[in-house]
Structures are given as structure tokens and as C-alpha cells.
Amino acid sequence: MLKLRVIPCLDVKDGRVVKGVNFVSLRDAGDPVEQAAVYDAAGADELTFLDITASHENRDTIIDVVSRTAARVFLPLTVGGGIRTTEDIRRLLLAGADKCSINSAAIARPNFINEAARKFGSQCIVVAVDARATSNGTWEIFTHGGRNPTGIDAIAWCAEMQARGAGEILLTSMDRDGTGTGFDLALLRKVAKAITIPIVASGGVGTLDHFTEGAQAGATGLLAASVFHFGQFTIADVKSSLTAAGLPVRPIPAPR
Amino acid sequence: MNIGKGRTENIVVIDYGSGNLASAARGLELAASRLALDVTIIITDNPETIATADRIVLPGQGAFADCARGLAAKPGLAAAMHRRIDAGAPFLGICVGMQLMAQRGLEHEITQGFGWIEGDIAPIAAQGLRLPHMGWNELSFTPGAHPLLDGLVPGDHAYFVHSYALETTDRTPIIATTDYGQHIVAMVASGNRAGTQFHVEKSQEVGLTILANFLRWTPQ
Numbered sequence: 001m002l003k004l005r006v007i008p009c010l011d012v013k014d015g016r017v018v019k020g021v022n023f024v025s026l027r028d029a030g031d032p033v034e035q036a037a038v039y040d041a042a043g044a045d046e047l048t049f050l051d052i053t054a055s056h057e058n059r060d061t062i063i064d065v066v067s068r069t070a071a072r073v074f075l076p077l078t079v080g081g082g083i084r085t086t087e088d089i090r091r092l093l094l095a096g097a098d099k100c101s102i103n104s105a106a107i108a109r110p111n112f113i114n115e116a117a118r119k120f121g122s123q124c125i126v127v128a129v130d131a132r133a134t135s136n137g138t139w140e141i142f143t144h145g146g147r148n149p150t151g152i153d154a155i156a157w158c159a160e161m162q163a164r165g166a167g168e169i170l171l172t173s174m175d176r177d178g179t180g181t182g183f184d185l186a187l188l189r190k191v192a193k194a195i196t197i198p199i200v201a202s203g204g205v206g207t208l209d210h211f212t213e214g215a216q217a218g219a220t221g222l223l224a225a226s227v228f229h230f231g232q233f234t235i236a237d238v239k240s241s242l243t244a245a246g247l248p249v250r251p252i253p254a255p256r
Numbered sequence: 257m258n259i260g261k262g263r264t265e266n267i268v269v270i271d272y273g274s275g276n277l278a279s280a281a282r283g284l285e286l287a288a289s290r291l292a293l294d295v296t297i298i299i300t301d302n303p304e305t306i307a308t309a310d311r312i313v314l315p316g317q318g319a320f321a322d323c324a325r326g327l328a329a330k331p332g333l334a335a336a337m338h339r340r341i342d343a344g345a346p347f348l349g350i351c352v353g354m355q356l357m358a359q360r361g362l363e364h365e366i367t368q369g370f371g372w373i374e375g376d377i378a379p380i381a382a383q384g385l386r387l388p389h390m391g392w393n394e395l396s397f398t399p400g401a402h403p404l405l406d407g408l409v410p411g412d413h414a415y416f417v418h419s420y421a422l423e424t425t426d427r428t429p430i431i432a433t434t435d436y437g438q439h440i441v442a443m444v445a446s447g448n449r450a451g452t453q454f455h456v457e458k459s460q461e462v463g464l465t466i467l468a469n470f471l472r473w474t475p476q
Contacts, residue, residue: 002385002436003392003413040460045392071282076415076458093317096279098417098458121318123388123417167388167417198386220386250392250413253461 003250005045005221006211006238007200008228010035012081013052015061017229033068039228040073043235043252047073048101048170048223051081063095070096080128080170084112086119093124101170103128104143107150110164117165126200127161128170129154131187139187146174155190162195169195170223172203178226180206183214192218208233208241215247264294267471268309270337271301272326276457280315280350283457287468295471303332309340311471315457316352320361320377320420323352324368338370347449348470351418354451357444363420372449375424382437388419389436393454395443395462397432402445404469405431412462414442414454421453448475 010017010032017032036047047069051062059082066079079092080101089100100120106113106127117125130146131139131154139154158169171191173184183201192199200221201214211222227233239249267288269281281297288295298305306312314337316323327334341347349357361367361377369377380389392413397405416434422441424430432443434454444451450470456463 001394002389002416005391067278070279074279074283074286074458074460074463076417076455093276094278096276096282098276098279098455119318121322122419123390124317168390196386198388198390220391 001248002220003045003248004215004242005200006043006235006242006249007046007048007078007221007223008039008044008235009048009050009202009223009225010229011050011052011225012062012065013054014058015065018052032065033072035229036069036073036075036077039235040075041255043239043250044075045250046076046078046221048078048080050101051079053082063091066092066095066097078126078170080126086116089116089120089124093120099124099126099168101126101128103130106161107141107143107152110160113161113164113166117167122165122167122197125166126168126170127158127166128172129158129161130172130174131184132174133184133187139190142174146177154187155194158191159194162197166197168198168200168221170200170202171219174203176204177202179204180227182206182210183217183219185213185217188214188217188219208237211238212242212245212247215242216245264296265310266305266308267295267297267311267313268306269297269299269313269315270306270327270333271299272323272330272333274315274317274323274326274352276315276317276350276455279457280313283464283467284313284471287464288471290464291468291471293471301330301333303330303336306333306336306340309345311346311348312337312340313348313350313470314353314356315350316354316356318352320352320355320363320369321365321367323356324361327356341449344448344475346470346473346475349449349451350456351453354444354453355420355422357449357451358422358424361420372446373422373424373429373444374426375422377420378423380419380421380436380438380440385437388417389440390417391415393434393436395432395434397443402431402443402450403473404443404445404450404466406469407465408462414452414456414459414462416442416454418453
């Protein structure tokens with residue numbers, strides 16, 4: 001049976017790991033390669049790097065991080081942040097990334113997803129969707145760390161991205177991100193009904209039960225950052241909790 | 257062939273524009289160093305280098321038709337690869353590299369494969385399940401069924417990402433399966449040719465064990 005994926009996310013800036021609460025007040029939590037190795041040994045099912053490097057000159061730092069990580073860790077690696085061209089994707093894949101997560105570039109030019117999926121295959125094209133609830137019971141896509149509204153309906157957008165060739169949706173509730181109040185389950189359920197590709201839920205985990213709720217709402221991947229980085233839970237805690245709820249997980253591999 | 261007898265073996269990872277070559281090469285390097293094997297891992301599309309291969313690894317990502325086209329695009333590459341394999345060099349196909357071993361791929365269009373394994377690469381019919389089949393799934397196999405499975409236990413997990421799978425009436429080459437709404441062929445082997453539908457280079461210790469087994473494999 002296919003297992004749920006528990007996925008730690010590392011925010012990387014200029015080659016270093018950071019994680020902010022609601023994307024402000026960043027705290028440095030160390031070297032991404034070291035962290036990746038720790039999560040690999042701890043039983044993570046995939047790893048995600050979100051590159052939040054702002055300056056253009058430092059954009060290549062993520063290539064180096066991916067390359068050093070892939071030399072050490074034999075675990076699927078997703079990289080997102082600032083991917084605009086098929087050349088960006090090609091370089092990340094060659095460095096050792098398995099999936100590329102595309103956000104604003106898909107909004108700026110939706111056909112980019114068709115091109116990327118045709119060139120590299122749907123299996124490595126993830127579309128990251130940052131959504132906020134609106135006052136009329138729908139969800140709207142936001143860009144730039146949740147600051148800029150786009151007027152795009154999140155549910156319709158996920159369906160369109162699937163039709164254009166995305167192989168997975170990384171769905172983040174910007175209302176919940178950094179709050180510890182759990183995934184936006186209503187959003188997750190709507191998206192799960194609207195698409196047939198895998199969904200990774202992100203944004204808001206604060207308790208072990210939140211992981212279970214996310215899986216029950218239709219996510220096949222469960223992504224979290226701070227709760228792992230600051231030692232609130234281990235991957236093993238999450239897997240034990242999911243197992244207790246009757247959900248399928250991969251056991252933590254025995255240490256070598 | 258003169259495999260592993262006092263000289264460095266050339267392990268060739270075929271470069272035909274598909275991704276994940278570096279990860280496959282790094283996995284092979286680590287597996288070789290753990291076994292203290294004297295090997296050189298070479299990523300190449302050069303037919304002359306391929307002609308010196310003692311073992312050949314063919315990774316693959318994306319669509320079957322694109323990978324088949326990529327292989328055909330470089331003059332002499334496919335011919336050199338086939339010559340070495342026909343001469344007995346052990347072959348390991350990974351993901352689409354394994355799928356290419358079949359007769360035909362049905363993704364987007366009908367494309368000819370190598371025809372080493374009977375059957376087609378057809379869409380997975382996972383009723384009510386999400387596609388791609390993406391994530392860790394259990395391997396089912398008979399212990400001792402094949403040297404590539406040495407050191408593994410049925411129920412060990414491997415990392416899959418695919419929407420198409422081998423559909424065949426000939427069960428003989430199937431050495432491991434997994435389950436996703438249907439039985440899915442996870443590993444095949446026929447003579448000196450083997451393949452994994454899952455990503456050995458992304459399956460942690462399970463994958464490294466298979467790569468190590470491949471480096472030691474002496475097909476009968």
C-alpha cells in the first residue's frame with residue numbers, strides 16, 4: 001500500500017536555513033545539507049527546499065545546496081522558489097533535485113507549466129499554491145509570501161494546473177502558515193475533490209492531530225517546518241500518531 | 257568478459273538528456289565504496305566510451321516517447337549500448353529506463369521499446385486513487401528469487417513516481433511487484449538485463465542495496 005509522505009520543509013536563504021513565522025522575523029537554523037541528513041536519518045519520506053534568496057547574484061547558492069544534499073542523501077528532493085524558466089528547472093534537476101515547485105511563474109504565464117511538463121515530465125513539476133480564504137467562502141491565490149492578491153480562485157486554479165500538466169499540488173494556507181492552528185481543512189477537502197493528482201498540504205501544523213486531519217481531508221503528503229526544526233515533534237512522533245489513527249506510513253528505516 | 261578480475265570496471269550511466277543522472281551516479285559511487293569495489297562511474301553519451309562499459313545503467317525520467325527519442329537522437333549511442341549488452345554486460349534500467357525494456361510504450365503515442373520484455377507500458381488503472389503513483393510503496397517478492405534482491409525483505413519500501421506501468425501476460429521476468437489499485441510490476445530481470453520501476457537512487461538503503469547487488473551481479 002502507498003504510504004503517506006511526511007515532508008520537512010527547509011527555507012533556504014543565501015545557502016542557509018531560515019524559517020519565519022508568517023514569513024517575517026527569520027531565525028537561522030543552520031546548514032541545509034546537515035539538516036537534510038538529519039531528516040533523512042530520522043525517517044522523512046521526502047525533503048523540500050524553499051529558496052527565498054532575494055538577490056539575483058546569490059541565486060546559484062541553491063544549486064550548490066541541492067548538489068551537496070543529493071551527494072549525501074538518497075531521498076526525493078523538491079526545490080521551490082524563484083523558478084522562472086525551463087533552464088532553471090534543468091539546472092536543478094541536473095544538480096540532483098527530483099521535483100521543482102513553481103509558484104509565481106505559473107501565475108505570470110500559465111503556459112509555462114505546459115512547457116515544463118512536456119519537457120521534463122509531469123512527475124517533476126509541482127505547482128505551489130498559496131491561498132487565503134475570502135469573506136464569501138472561497139479561496140484566492142496570493143503571491144509574494146502572501147502579500148499580493150491575484151483575484152484567481154484557488155480551487156479552479158488547482159484544476160487548471162492539473163490540466164496543464166502539473167504532477168502534484170503543494171497547497172499552502174497563508175491564513176494558517178506559522179499559526180500552529182492546523183491545515184485549512186475546508187480548503188484541502190475542496191481541492192482534493194477537484195483534482196486527481198497528489199496533494200501536499202502545508203501551512204499551520206501545530207499538533208500531531210493536525211497531520212492526521214490533513215491526511216483524512218485528502219492530502220497524500222504532509223509538509224511542516226518549524227515543528228520539526230525546533231524539535232516540537234520528531235518525524236517518528238508524527239508517524240506513530242498517524243499509525244495510531246489507522247493511516248499508512250513507512251516505518252523509520254533502521255540505522256545503518 | 258573480464259569482469260572484476262584485477263582491473264577497474266567501467267560503470268557507464270547513459271546520458272541522453274534525461275534527469276537524475278547525477279543521483280544515480282552518486283548512488284553507484286556510494287554502493288561501490290561500501291563494497292570496496294574498484295570501479296569508475298562514467299556519465300556519458302559517447303559511443304566509444306559506452307563500448308568500454310562493463311556494466312550499463314540507463315536512468316529515465318519523463319515520458320516514454322521523449323526518452324526513446326532522446327536515446328535515438330545521438331548517433332551511435334543506442335547501437336553501442338546494445339552491442340555491449342548483447343555481449344553480456346549487465347544492464348540496469350531505472351524508471352523509464354526500465355520501461356524502455358518493454359515492447360512498446362503507450363504514453364502520448366505508440367513508441368517502440370527495446371523488446372527485451374514482453375508487454376506494453378500502459379496507463380495505471382488506479383480506480384479512485386491519485387496519479388502519478390507517487391511515494392513509498394512496499395515490494396512483494398519471493399526471497400532468493402534474484403541476486404538483485406539479496407539483503408532485502410518483502411515489505412521493504414521503495415520510492416515510486418509514475419503513471420504508466422508494464423502490462424504483460426508473461427510473468428517470467430517479473431521479480432518484484434507492488435500494489436496500487438492493481439499489481440504493479442516493480443522489478444524485472446531477464447538474463448543480464450534488469451530494471452526497477454521505482455527510483456533506486458532515491459530509495460535510501462533499499463535502493464543502495466540494489467545498486468550494490470547490481471555492481472556484484474554476475475548473470476548466469
